[in-house]
Amino acid sequence: MQAEHFDTVIEKAGSKAVVRLPFDPDVVWGKKDRHHISGSLNGCPLRGPLGLDSDGYFLALGAAWRRDSRLDIGAKVEVELSAEGPQMEQLADDIAAALEAEPDALAFFQGLATFYRKGYLRWIDGTKGRPEVRAQRIAKMIDLLKAGEKQRK
Secondary structure, three states, rough: OOEEEEEOOOOOEEEEEEEEOOOOOHHOOOOOOOOEEEEEEOOOEEEOOOEEOOEEEEEOOOHHHHHHHHHOOOOOOEEEEEEEOOHHHHHHHHHHHHHHHHHHHHHHHHHHHHHHHHHHHHHHHHHOOOHHHHHHHHHHHHHHHHOOOOOOO
16 A cells, blocks of 8 residues: 655644645545544654545644644644555455445445454454354454444454
């Protein structure tokens, strides 16, 4: 998955400080209900979900992060962002095929935070050497995702 690099200025948007993206993450990283990213601004690490408003995609910067990084509204920043977590091309073929066969489950899975995606994948990968159990877990994951469950209970 490619990282995106660009220079910009931290903007004020309502009561938030944001970095506007000069690209569409649906085009660059694939269509998702919600994009979770990791990266840096002027070398200061960050991660979180992207927001979307009438002006396009943005990354909101919290007050504590701005204080700790010493970056605030009006600061010129060098940005590097990458999609976070397991991406479709990194999934095992059987899991990818099951998700692609169920668009609602796929959309929900792609919108999950990395923690939840990895939780499902670890659960399935815990079936090494037991293909029938693996198939059952993949089917269960699809059912849970279609029901909007972030994790199995």
